Amino acid sequence: MASNERSFSLSNRAMGLPERIRFADGDVPFEHIWSIEDGLGDPRNGNSCLGCHINNGRSVAPEGLVRASGPTLMVSLGVDEAGAMIPHPEIGLQLQDQGVSKEGSLTVTWEETSGTMGDGTPFSLRKPVIQVDSLDLDSVFTSLRVAPPVFGGGLLETIPASDISLGADPYDQDSDGISGRVAEFDGEIGRFGWKAQEPTILSFTESAFTEDLSLDYERASELFGSDFLEDTAFYTSTVAVPALRGHLDPNIQMGAAWFEQIGCAGCHRTRPWVTGSHEVRALSNQMIIPFTDLLLHDMGPGLDDGLAQKGAESSEWRTPPLWGIGLTSTVGHEHYLHDGRARTLEEAILWHGGEAQSSRDAYADLSSSDRALILGFLKAL
Ligand code: HEC
Ligand code: HEC
Numbered sequence: 598m599a600s601n602e603r604s605f606s607l608s609n610r611a612m613g614l615p616e617r618i619r620f621a622d623g624d625v626p627f628e629h630i631w632s633i634e635d636g637l638g639d640p641r642n643g644n645s646c647l648g649c650h651i652n653n654g655r656s657v658a659p660e661g662l663v664r665a666s667g668p669t670l671m672v673s674l675g676v677d678e679a680g681a682m683i684p685h686p687e688i689g690l691q692l693q694d695q696g697v698s699k700e701g702s703l704t705v706t707w708e709e710t711s712g713t714m715g716d717g718t719p720f721s722l723r724k725p726v727i728q729v730d731s732l733d734l735d736s737v738f739t740s741l742r743v744a745p746p747v748f749g750g751g752l753l754e755t756i757p758a759s760d761i762s763l764g765a766d767p768y769d770q771d772s773d774g775i776s777g778r779v780a781e782f783d784g785e786i787g788r789f790g791w792k793a794q795e796p797t798i799l800s801f802t803e804s805a806f807t808e809d810l811s812l813d814y815e816r817a818s819e820l821f822g823s824d825f826l827e828d829t830a831f832y833t834s835t836v837a838v839p840a841l842r843g844h845l846d847p848n849i850q851m852g853a854a855w856f857e858q859i860g861c862a863g864c865h866r867t868r869p870w871v872t873g874s875h876e877v878r879a880l881s882n883q884m885i886i887p888f889t890d891l892l893l894h895d896m897g898p899g900l901d902d903g904l905a906q907k908g909a910e911s912s913e914w915r916t917p918p919l920w921g922i923g924l925t926s927t928v929g930h931e932h933y934l935h936d937g938r939a940r941t942l943e944e945a946i947l948w949h950g951g952e953a954q955s956s957r958d959a960y961a962d963l964s965s966s967d968r969a970l971i972l973g974f975l976k977a978l
Contacts, residue, residue, distance in 0.1 A: 604924045605653035605748045607837045611879035616835070623832025626817070626825050631810055635820045638811025640693035640700055642669050646805065646829070649744040653836055654928035656744035658937050659705040659725065665695045668937060669809070670703050670727065671740040676905050680782070685737060691808050692729060701731030705741065707938075712947070715962035722944055724899075725936050738911070740904035742791055743937035746928075749920060750789065750798040751834030751880045753887060755872035758786050764866065764890045775863045775952045777892030780908040780915065787907060788891050791935040793915035794907040802830040835879065838887075839921045843977045852974025855967055859959035864916040864952070866890045888919035888978065897950020900934070912951060923976040942975050943968070 608620045627646045631637035643649050648666040649656040659668045670692040674683040684690045687700065694703045707723040714720065725741050727734065762779050769776035780787030780794070787793035795801040803826060806812040817825055843849050856862060865888040875881040893913040901912035909915075914935060922942070925931050932940055939945035949957035960968065 602652045602928050604839050604927050605746055605836060605921060609835045609837045609879040612835060616877060619828060619831050620835055623828035626821050626829045627832055636813035636816030638813060639696035640698045641696050641811040642693055642809045643695065644810065650747045652928035653748055654746045654925060655930060658930050658932040659741065659743065661704060663694055663703040663705060668741055668743045671742060671904055671906065673738045673904055675738065682906055693811065701729045704728040716965060718965060720947060722947060723938055725938055738904040740902045741936040745917065746921060747833045748836035749838040749887060749918065752872055752883060752885050753788055753891065754798055754834065755875045755880045756870050757873045760870065761786065761891050765892055773863060774955055777864065777890055777894055780893050782908045791914055792906045792909040793893055798834045799827065799830040802826060802833060839924050841977055848970060849974050849977045852970035855971045856974055860956035864890055864894055865919050889916040892916060895951040897954060899948055899950045919975065919978050921978060923978045942972055
């Protein structure tokens with residue numbers, strides 16, 4: 598398979614012609630650069646889905662004053678008795694930092710800390726420092742979020758909820774130190790977003806049009822047809838997952854064995870899932886390995902930014918899928934984790950704490966050649 602800037606933009610190969618046409622229809626609003634005339638709102642965070650999900654991959658690394666294609670900032674005054682986020686009276690739940698009537702300007706700088714591996718190899722990690730000119734940050738909770746890649750979502754959505762629940766172990770009854778929890782709210786289970794805060798690709802797509810673009814749906818429907826929202830969701834649901842590369846290479850197989858051995862697969866599940874039935878054949882009854890259990894995990898104080906959201910505590914994050922992660926740099930920028938703090942795959946691993954602490958420590962205690970095998974395995978995904 599070609600790995601270039603189109604790596605995350607191909608349609609699922611198993612789709613028939615009518616589905617490919619719908620895919621193409623949904624690609625148009627996703628790539629479209631919206632203007633005020635066709636329904637773009639003010640204030641907003643960006644003017645195009647593709648502007649943040651660059652080549653369907655991640656958004657640009659946050660640095661300095663955030664621009665239209667940058668990360669977004671969640672803002673909350675805390676949670677109410679039912680666990681729902683309390684919106685800021687002027688800003689709501691997401692700072693809209695672009696447009697004539699923007700709610701404030703967001704600036705991100707970085708604070709470096711250093712550490713050493715078991716063998717003495719030094720490393721440096723960075724953590725974001727956030728500034729918002731219109732906000733007293735001592736009186737609110739905030740969480741910086743970069744855009745994750747957008748592909749394969751339809752497959753994740755079709756995994757039966759009961760199978761996801763089977764993997765949960767909230768009281769760690771098997772005593773492996775990992776106690777994944779299903780994100781549950783309003784009778785649904787969350788699967789998408791860094792906190793598993795949305796149940797479906799359609800609901801996420803709708804919130805993206807509403808929050809990120811502040812879209813006027815009536816105008817947008819006039820331009821792209823009344824099904825533009827569903828079509829866009831269909832498009833993002835059916836973007837193909839890149840194939841594995843080099844999985845017969847013995848070094849990559851040794852990396853995979855280490856991944857298993859030091860407990861990474863405890864959350865980035867390597868056992869295949871089988872999707873349920875779906876009217877789109879390419880999504881139906883598929884055997885997939887997205888390297889996620891779709892559960893929330895306590896990742897420790899290092900990744901805890903203080904903001905609880907939907908069913909998730911501030912220290913809890915959804916295990917992100919790792920499929921396609923080895924191609925990240927081919928479609929744009931290389932940075933990882935919910936706020937883009939990790940500049941390399943290794944830095945992402947070193948930030949793991951909480952339920953993943955022992956796995957992270959085991960990684961840091963490996964020899965440099967064994968660490969390289971694990972990184973080589975990730976690069977092949
Ligand atoms: C200003 C940048 C920005 C723009 C514009 C934007 N997004 Fe996003 N998108 C994000 C961020 C940030 C997240 C992660 C949010 C989170 O989890 O807290 C995200 C997450 C998503 C997800 C969830 C992916 C997953 O698997 O968890 C989908 C789907 C998505 N966006 C679709 C869209 C669509 C469709 C559009 C256009 C209508 C769009 N986005 C526009 C920044 C953006
Ligand atoms: C306890 C569950 C758990 C274990 C064990 C675990 N991870 Fe993770 N991993 C996560 C979560 C949750 C995140 C997202 C954290 C965040 O964004 O703040 C993550 C993020 C990542 C990322 C970055 C993904 C992205 O899209 O930015 C990589 C790479 C990764 N893990 C690799 C590993 C490796 C390698 C191991 C074994 C050394 C491992 N993980 C062990 C839960 C786990």
